[in-house]
Amino acid sequence: MIPDKLKTRLNKDREMTVITVRMPVDVVDSLKAIAPLKGMSGYQALLKMYVGEGLRRDEAAHVFGPAARLAEALRKRGVPVELIEAAAQEAAAA
Structure with missing residues (x-):
């Protein structure tokens, strides 16, 4: 399933x-x-492409990746958001 946030990105x-x-x-x-x-019309188009590539990579890792899916599954099972966020911060610092 494609998240709504990504579906929106497909709209030109x-x-x-x-x-x-x-x-x-x-x-x-x-x-x-x-x-x-690179066949781009100008430097601004290239800059937008670079930003988009980096954003998609980081969103895949941090927003739509395994950790985000785990956090969502825990939320659905009633684990308090504060506990999930504290655990995520602790794991990121390790």
């Missing part, structure tokens, strides 16, 4: 917002140089 007409990000000039120059080599 979803709401957009404008943000400002301060980046070193040499990083922007590198993005501008790499974008056409």
Whole structure:
């Protein structure tokens, strides 16, 4: 089953917002140089692609991964959310 959050990402007409990000000039120059080599229309498209790839990887590990599924199963079985969060923080610190 695909989570609703991921289904929303497949919608090309979803709401957009404008943000400002301060980046070193040499990083922007590198993005501008790499974008056409990857067939991108410009450096901003490449930057969005990189952000999207990293976000999908981290969500897979932290939001939709085994630990998140375990936490959800524990919640469904009545384990208090505070206990689950404390255990997750302890495990992350180990």
